[in-house]
Amino acid sequence: MHAITTAIKHEEPLLFEHQHADEKSISLPGVVADTPQHLQAFLRNEVAMIPSLSEPEVVRHFVRLSQWNYGIESGFYPLGSCTMKYNPRVNETVVRLPGLAQLHPDQPEDSVQGVLGLLFELQQSLGEIVGLPHVTLQPAAGAHGELVGMMLIRAALNARGEQQRTKVLIPDSAHGTNPASAALCGMQCVELKSRPDGRLDLIALDAALGNDVAALMLTNPNTAGVFEEDIAEICARVHAAGAFVYGDGANLNALVGVARPGDMGIDCLHINVHKTFSTPHGGGGPGGGPVAVCDELARFLPTPRIERDGNTFCLRHTDEESIGAMLGSIGQTGVLLRALAYINAFGRDYLHHIAEDAVLNANYILHRLQHAYHVPFAGFCKHECLLTDEKQAAHGVKTLDIAKRLIDCGFHPMTVYFPLIVHGAMLIEPTETESRATLDAFCDAMLDIASQCEADNTDALHDAPVLAFRQRLDETVAARKPVLTWPKKAAT
């Protein structure tokens, strides 16, 4: 049963509901011969039932699906802590050059000098930008970088003979990946409660520090969008207690070109290139999470390492003290090259404009919305601003309603219910690539929503979205009775 299409807003059935096309619909190159005799004992018995569509049908199917989606190219995407900035098209062009896209990772090194040179430049540039000179490009995402970073810290502590340091201090405002990564590294997580102003509590830090602590994991600016002003003192105390400071670089966009985490005392930092350096999120990935470290941690970095020897570049596959490979390759090269292209576009001349405009835009939004919405932490924000639904809740409207209403207004919602340290959080991150007109339009929509609440004219908020491709979906049923695949024998 297919739903009815109206105008040019197409309903699109599942691939499995399409009529199967002619089985000879694709032409393939290669050696044509019968299946070799030695494979007869290993052949598949049951056909997989992968649908086969003709090329025009495939294109139309996925183009229609794409039209049900919203990307940064469609409009404003102010997801806090996600840094949804414009993804330059030239980056897409250059990574598709055959000399970059069609390289096998095990080609002889003399046949891949060009790509190694680009990756080496990225490695050096990232180290310079964050103030930590030694970089691995291997981690495939931010959380993967966290895991690599925690392993580096553990390796360094073991080398010092301090195997007993297995606790990791993590503020309650941290991303969920922080404790999950630490646990995967066999560490025990100790949660630090934030101060009433959203920042790290030095007294709580002192109380938790001891000779069993391996590291503090810190996001700065933190997930409330505020800078930890005591950063130098925090790092000094952690170092004095014999532990390392791990920096979650998810919010690096607030600092890039303006100040460097390494200068502040961070020992190890992952860099989400799919945030700060504009590589597209792809509907969930791929990402990239290079890790930059201080001198003490450098000898433990993963292999293979990209090194320079005069005018040639090489891969070092073994190193006695290295934590070894954490991915099956040197990294997500296609993602990494896009990041280099973004850094090159700004270069040393303009890189600071990234943080400056990102912080300007977030503060502009905060300024325009600060009276209509509750602002839990006073003062300037950095690259993102945090609001809550406290004022609207009095009128029966929650953060979720506001978020869904924004969809009807033509915007992607902000990050909702995160960080966990405030009730009904709305975390708004505009990035540097939005115009003043877009920011104003978004603020106007938010102010409109606030006045509808004030007037108790809230039906449209509870019903929203009504103009999107689907209305609110039943997530409870989805989780309780999970349907994760289309059955082979479904009636179509």
Next chain:
Amino acid sequence: MRFLPHTDADRTAMLAAMDVPGIRALFADIPAHFHMDAGSLNITPALSEAAIVRKFTAAAEKNRHAGNTRCFLGGGTYHHFIPAVVDYIISRGEFLTAYTPYQPEISQGTLQALFEFQSMIARLTGMDVSNASMYDAATSVAEAALMARRISRRTRVLIADTVNPRYRAVAHHYLRYLPGDHDDVAATVNFATDPAMLIAAIDDQTACVIVQFPDFYGSLYDLAALRAACDSHGCLLVLVFSDITAFGLLESPGALGADIAVGSGQALGIPMGFGGPHLGVLTCKKKYVRQMPGRVCGMTTDKQGKRGFVLTLSTREQHIRREKATSNICSNQGLMCTAAATYMASLGDVGLANVATRCAAALNMLVIALPDAVLAAPAPHFHETVLSFADVHRRDVFLRAAQQEHIFAGIPLERLDVSIEARHLLVSTTEMLEEQDIFDFIRILEASLCMQ
């Protein structure tokens, strides 16, 4: 700066509206001595768009690539045919530039594509369910080991030494700080897997046995006895694959009895890309679904009863469960799932079977034509095998001669596994090789042997 919409007048007006004297005043909470002067970083100066294209093109032209060579390299990354529509679809901004579909009402495109991906991967692997991707095959193996430990509540992980050495290394590194043993089990006989050696290693503390099929050397073997041994010890069988298109032709992991099947989906329309982004595939039996790592998409309905899709079972995940999550993974390889779905729908059953058959036929043709001085591993092989030379010198003379004619003839095996003597070559074939390419390979091989 071309990516920044603000004019200086905009900035001034916005600052004035906020009654702030200048942009750097917004950074006053960062201690002054940490502030850097503009332009003080030691990185490349700003490049115009044209200069970026010129720079990357110059770098690309220094490389040889699969488009201007003949590629016999495998070992987990394969040069397959990619229909043009795949890259077109994943280049569309609505897919390319969307975030994780946390707002399902405006993300149905990504979500339906994920649901179709999961469904087709489950069918191709013969498994009940698939998640919405892991980073790559190696990390999928690590996650499968962790998952098997949770399911079995045991901690001993056995990995056949005929699993790709890179996958084994990453799995060991993931497990290194967790309690319990994780061991490579010697199971190699003539560059093939001997299941009896694995069976002998299983004990009642074993959480899982991890094997690769076809194995790292491209060899095939009977899994029935190993499956039975896993049953009698109550441990899980984890099956790893390095090229999922094999199952267009070969018996699927599900039919072979795998509890968890993981591996690479790179062959499904994703370029080799010098190591990534690729696609890690993780599938399992339905009863283990709540122990799966990573995101998964499920079907539901909206308020009006229309069919729709959402990310589901999120109580397994780090943003809800924090240190008790099944994995720390957050960003995955979402776009690569869309690529794989587009690829699979373009090929269908027949196309996938043809890909696998041509891969196998090309290798068979090559092996039959080998001169006597070079031996292929004796076990049945799919599209990859080990060629053994009398010594490293003869092998490397051949490799250099082949490279002279723009043929990447194989991967020196010791490069992937340092414990193996340096005279073997891992050779792989795909449908991208024509008969003439095989003839050339053999001609250069014979000539190189005569030269010595």
